[in-house]
Amino acid sequence: MFKKHVSRELSAYCQGELGPDESRRVAEHLLGCRRCRKELDLIKVGIQFAEQIVHAPAPASLWSDIVALLDRQPSARSAKDRNPPRIWRTIALTAAAVIVISAGFVTWYAFHSKxxxxxxxxxxxxxxxxxxxxxxxxxxxxxxxxxxxxxxxxxxxxxxxxxxxxxxxxxxxxxxxxxxxxxxxxxxxxxxxxxxxxxxxxxxxxxxxxxxxxxxxxxxxxxxxxxxxxxxxxxxxxxxxxxxxxxxxxxxxxxxxxxxxxxTPYFDDASDKLKTALASLDFEGGANDALSVVLAESRNLDTLTLWHLLPHLNQPQRGRVYDRMAALISPPGGVTREGVINLDQRMLDGWREEMRPTWQREDRSIWKKLLG
Ligand SMILES: [Zn+2]
Known part of the structure; x- marks a missing residue:
């Protein structure tokens, strides 16, 4: 589905060094590619980490200490200890590399994060x-x-x-x-x-x-x-x-x-009665009468509204909303009336994922085209 991952461009993308077209291409790829988003997240975590680092020059002795550690001969150690120095050497090399990379990154970040x-x-x-x-x-x-x-x-x-x-x-x-x-x-x-x-x-x-x-x-x-x-x-x-x-x-x-x-969110083309009753429920303390109108006026699409209403209602009202939603779009396995009335988050999320394709009405082919 994807022409090419954008790993190589991510750093420049973060620095704002790509032109508008290239930047847009990377962003659009990121929208549809979990793998590249994960890489971007890692870069962002690195930046947050760098933000917390206090700038301080490394002591001149640090590098010579590392070199001395690397040069230490295992000959003075017992035979039993001969392998650990190799492990320590690897660790020391890795640590040295991390220090050098971090120092470079902090310097880069100091110039680019303004x-x-x-x-x-x-x-x-x-x-x-x-x-x-x-x-x-x-x-x-x-x-x-x-x-x-x-x-x-x-x-x-x-x-x-x-x-x-x-x-x-x-x-x-x-x-x-x-x-x-x-x-x-x-x-x-x-x-x-x-x-x-x-x-x-x-x-x-x-x-x-x-x-x-x-x-x-x-x-x-x-x-x-x-x-x-x-x-x-x-x-x-x-x-x-x-x-x-x-x-x-x-x-x-x-x-x-x-x-x-x-x-509560609603669709443009929901009925005027639904919109008026919803405003009453949301902002004017409207209760059962307004809810009755919203339930009666709801189409499949308006499960978007019903799902969002649930946490803001009392338990008997949630039962009414469950019944209407279940009549419009069946809940997936494992989602029960009792669980929804008790606002079981896993069940609410599971049902939302079932309904999400119904709520996404825009022409997905545009995105497919953009994402190659
Ligand atoms: Zn990718």
């Missing part, structure tokens, strides 16, 4: 950075605010992993940009993101949830009260806050409220 500014392109009007006009193009540094007024729009280059279009009347701050995490804050307004990175590299903080990219395209709108609306057009996005998490696939939406966090 929060590089993001390029901002003026799409219309007069976008500003920290109140200063950017003209045609500008740079957004960590901590700075990009503002658009009623007639302005701007495009942000998200390091080497994607693009964000910032719509009029919006406020966006760059919070962090490092190879294992790129994060912005959308305090108000609207943005559209297109991200071609592996999952969980790009984050958007809003006043009432964090949007976590899982390889996708989506829009976010934040109103003056801090309420957020997420609309996913490709891939998946998670909205999280505290213990609440909503996974939203392409064609899905999810609303959030300050003080409550993410509500």
């Amino acid at each position: 929060d590089a500014p993001w390029q901002v392109v003026n799409l219309s009007g007069n976008p500003t950075i920290n109140a200063g006009s950017i003209g045609g193009e500008g740079n957004l540094r960590v901590g700075e605010w990009l503002n658009t007024d009623g007639t302005s729009r701007a495009q942000l280059k998200v390091a080497n992993i994607g693009e964000v279009e910032v719509e009029p009347n919006s406020m966006v701050r760059l919070v962090k940009t490092q190879i294992n995490e790129h994060r912005i804050e959308l305090a108000r307004g609207s943005m559209q993101a297109r991200i071609w990175a592996p999952p969980k590299l790009f984050f958007v903080d809003t006043p009432s949830a964090v949007a976590v990219d899982h390889g996708c395209a989506y829009t976010l709108d934040v109103d003056d009260s801090g309420a957020t609306m997420l609309h996913v057009t490709m891939g998946w996005v998670a909205l999280v806050l505290g213990g609440r998490e909503s996974m939203v696939p392409a064609g899905g939406r999810c609303n959030t409220r300050p003080g409550i966090g993410p509500g």
Whole structure:
């Protein structure tokens, strides 16, 4: 299925040294290749490790101590001990190699881990950075605010992993940009993101949830009260806050409220009755009546909504949801009514995996084509 693994390019990919096309090709390969994702994870762990290392010059005696250790002759030892020195020699050589590689990596990382500014392109009007006009193009540094007024729009280059279009009347701050995490804050307004990175590299903080990219395209709108609306057009996005998490696939939406966090995801083409009843359940304390409407209006696809509702209901309500879901999509073996009512996580996850292909409605052939 895959043309070629991207192991060789991963280091340059992490350093942001690939051109946009090459970077995109690597990212798209990563989306579909578990093996290369594992290698990328290892590189990221290495970077996190390097971040924790305190820079200190190695004492000059270290290398001579290692050399002395290597040169020690086993002749003075008893016959019984003759083999261990060979093992120690191997260990010492390995340790020396690790020290040299680590030192090189720390040095490399010190040069490459700086929060590089993001390029901002003026799409219309007069976008500003920290109140200063950017003209045609500008740079957004960590901590700075990009503002658009009623007639302005701007495009942000998200390091080497994607693009964000910032719509009029919006406020966006760059919070962090490092190879294992790129994060912005959308305090108000609207943005559209297109991200071609592996999952969980790009984050958007809003006043009432964090949007976590899982390889996708989506829009976010934040109103003056801090309420957020997420609309996913490709891939998946998670909205999280505290213990609440909503996974939203392409064609899905999810609303959030300050003080409550993410509500329950639903599909664009769910019935208006379902959407109204769901808002009541999520944010207005609606109970059995609203649940009855949601259950009656649910199609196979809306098991997405039903599955996400379960943890937020009481036990009798969960029983009702189980019955409706089971009528729409049979639970796999081992998933019982009692287990679901008691929120057995293994059972919930097992059933979700059974339903996931139904929820992924986008044309997968596009991805197959992209991934070769
Ligand atoms: Zn691969």
